[in-house]
Amino acid sequence: MKKIVIVGAGASGVYLSLLLKQQMPQNQIIVLEQNKSPLKKLLATGNGRCNLSNRKMHSQYYQSDQLKMVQSIIQDFDMVEQMQKIGLYCVYQGDLLYPKSEQALSVRNVFMQRSEEAGVVFQYEQEVLQIQRQKHQYLIKTNSQNIIADVIVLAMGSEAGKLSGMNTSRYEILKQMHLKVVEPVPSLVQFYTSPVLKSLKGVRVKGTFSLVENEKCIHQEKGELLFTDYGVSGIAVMQLSSFYQKHHHYQLYIDFFDELSHNQLCQLLSKQSSLFLEGLMNHKIAKAFQKYQYLSIDQLVSLLKHYPLEIKGIREASYAQVMKGGLSLKEVTEDLELKQYPCIYAMGEILNVAGMCGGYNLHFAFASAYRVAKAIERNVYVKNS
Ligand SMILES: Cc1cc2nc3c(=O)[nH]c(=O)nc-3n(C[C@H](O)[C@H](O)[C@H](O)COP(=O)(O)OP(=O)(O)OC[C@H]3O[C@@H](n4cnc5c(N)ncnc54)[C@H](O)[C@@H]3O)c2cc1C
CATH class of the missing domain: 3.50.50.60 (FAD/NAD(P)-binding domain)
Structure with a gap:
């Protein structure tokens, strides 16, 4: 035995x-x-x-x-x-x-x-x-x-x-x-970001999310992101975190309208009147974007398809899945x-x-x-x- x-x-x-x-x-x-x-x-x-x-x-x-x-x-x-x-x-x-x-x-x-x-x-x-x-x-x-x-x-x-x-x-x-x-x-963990979009806490977004370093896309995920009071979470973010390496500086780019091309989104926005983005996306996000009303449609579309957040780090092991x-x-x-x-x-x-x-x-x-x-x-x- x-x-x-x-x-x-x-x-x-x-x-x-x-x-x-x-x-x-x-x-x-x-x-x-x-x-x-x-x-x-x-x-x-x-x-x-x-x-x-x-x-x-x-x-x-x-x-x-x-x-x-x-x-x-x-x-x-x-x-x-x-x-x-x-x-x-x-x-x-x-x-x-x-x-x-x-x-x-x-x-x-x-x-x-x-x-x-x-x-x-x-x-x-x-x-x-x-x-x-x-x-x-x-x-x-x-x-x-x-x-x-x-x-x-x-x-x-x-x-x-x-x-x-x-x-x-x-x-x-x-x-x-x-x-x-x-x-x-x-790994499979949330990101700390700058800025922290606290007004969007609890809002989920479906879109495409890119982890970018020195303007080079390291990895892209289509899926869901959740805004939190420290940064961002959600399955897409967890997946991106597995490509994160210590001592590197990354940006997270959000494409809020990944189903539309730049031109298609320009066309859609040109038909919007005083409602601005209300009716096109989550109410809280539309409200947060109101400060960009001064932008041209072309500039606004660029922002909606490449919204940048700086990644300040990943959360600690106790929040990670692996x-x-x-x-x-x-x-x-x-x-x-x-x-x-x-x-x-x-x-x-x-x-x-x-x-x-x-x-x-x-x-x-x-x-x-x-x-x-x-x-x-x-x-x-x-x-x-
Ligand atoms: C919140 C969360 C959700 C997850 N969801 C999924 C999912 O849906 N699908 C998926 O595939 N994976 C998921 N994972 C990952 C998955 O759970 C782990 O990868 C998997 O459990 C690893 O199995 P393991 O046997 O290697 O280790 P564990 O399941 O971690 O077990 C290790 C055991 O060893 C014990 N131990 C450690 N050191 C010692 C020691 N010195 N002496 C005695 N005992 C010790 C620990 O107490 C523990 O009980 C998730 C992880 C977390 C944290």
Whole structure:
């Protein structure tokens, strides 16, 4: 019998525990979790609806130092089929995959019930602080105990969104083991802007939004933006934030009328009389634009199609959905086993893999757990035979 310890009862950790116990019921599977309960972050995903995956699944929607490996992991995993196997029925809404229940809570319940029934042992309020090699095994030190393990899986996620803890022990463990960690920075997060358009707080705009540096467009998103009292939020902004780099200066350009060309909008405005922009766009925005009444139609159209906001920075990790950065994929094999530490694996967001909004991060969390489950099964079988 082997003792397999998973560090972290998040999406990837709990799913792996279930796969391992189903594949190899004779082995002892222990999950160590620093929180008082499992899957806290999962409950918050997709605004509580849990966007599990995306029909357009490709490494082009990820950032990492080894996109080829990411592609191989994500394409080997069929979310709908694998979730069905554990009793979770999922359906597409457009390109986005959700549980039929549209409740992250039901996903958590299915996962926990299945893994507890299978005999996985969960230990809570166990923060892993150190991992040391001990002959052919490893010693794990937590805040209250020492455990010897044959196989360890690192599934500590990231500090994004606060729900998996803001402590730095996850990265400290890796650094003590002399593993390369790419500096984690918040991604899928809101922007601080100048000016802050406080009068528009709460107003949503559909349009095209461009992240621009030195007049060069870095990335463009069509979608929705939300004005807030610190800057801007919304899915389009979150997506653009994944292209943001520290120490660079960016502008955000808003095209309020992306369905119309410059000339078409000029024609539309030339027919407007004293109402100015009222009736053409959100009332609050129309009111805010009244100060530009002195502009020619051509100038006004230029402003409506390229409205500039200076980006003063991104919001902090506690507001982000993921962290870009983490354990470099150069430290792991195709099986996600650490090259320097046989029988230690890493998966999910602790790795330097960050996806866009739209189910890409949960897909990678589950797909990487699936890859690790297959590798451990092979590995333990070879060593036992
Ligand atoms: C608000 C929000 C909404 C999101 N919505 C979506 C969405 O709809 N679709 C999508 O694809 N992605 C979404 N994401 C991202 C997605 O939730 C994560 O990428 C995914 O949960 C990562 O899974 P994981 O298993 O790697 O890590 P996590 O789920 O973060 O789990 C890691 C676990 O490890 C524990 N841990 C950490 N360090 C230690 C330690 N030293 N000792 C013991 N335990 C430790 C943590 O407490 C945590 O329970 C969202 C994220 C947030 C914050």
